[in-house]
Amino acid sequence: MNAMTPHSQMTPRFNHVKLAGPAIQAMLKVETALHDCGLEHSLIELVKMRASQINGCAFCLDMHAKDARKNGESEARLYLLNAWHESPLYSPRERAALAWTDALTLIAETHAPDAEYADLQVQFSEAEIANLTVLIATINAWNRIAISARSVHPV
Numbered sequence: 007m008n009a010m011t012p013h014s015q016m017t018p019r020f021n022h023v024k025l026a027g028p029a030i031q032a033m034l035k036v037e038t039a040l041h042d043c044g045l046e047h048s049l050i051e052l053v054k055m056r057a058s059q060i061n062g063c064a065f066c067l068d069m070h071a072k073d074a075r076k077n078g079e080s081e082a083r084l085y086l087l088n089a090w091h092e093s094p095l096y097s098p099r100e101r102a103a104l105a106w107t108d109a110l111t112l113i114a115e116t117h118a119p120d121a122e123y124a125d126l127q128v129q130f131s132e133a134e135i136a137n138l139t140v141l142i143a144t145i146n147a148w149n150r151i152a153i154s155a156r157s158v159h160p161v
Contacts, residue, residue: 040137052096054141059087065159068160102126105125106125
């Protein structure tokens with residue numbers, strides 16, 4: 007099986023919470039700070055969902071779809087998130103954040119383009135851009151942990 011082949015059966019590899027507890031607790035403190043940073047909670051969940059879509063993290067997609075719905079997100083916006091470029095359901099602020107999410111999640115390919123950063127500057131303050139960037143980095147870290155550990159979402 008090569009690196010890009012989907013897994014026919016998800017068998018957990020290790021329990022990252024148990025084995026890397028102090029590091030996971032530190033990441034959870036970052037999550038708490040991001041929750042209270044001033045970014046809209048709906049935007050935070052869209053960003054987490056989008057990065058998790060790109061990375062193919064079923065565990066995180068399950069968790070953040072449930073969180074988004076719990077906070078009032080519409081089914082249509084969740085279903086169309088993978089095609090956000092073509093949908094009018096997202097505000098200019100959300101579109102700028104989603105473009106930045108795509109760029110940073112695929113940073114090896116994009117190198118955080120100036121055009122996406124310029125669009126951010128129209129919609130977000132410098133502090134919001136910094137917090138959004140930490141948010142994107144954090145969900146990408148969670149995705150990499152969950153995928154490498156083969157974390158299985160609730161069935």
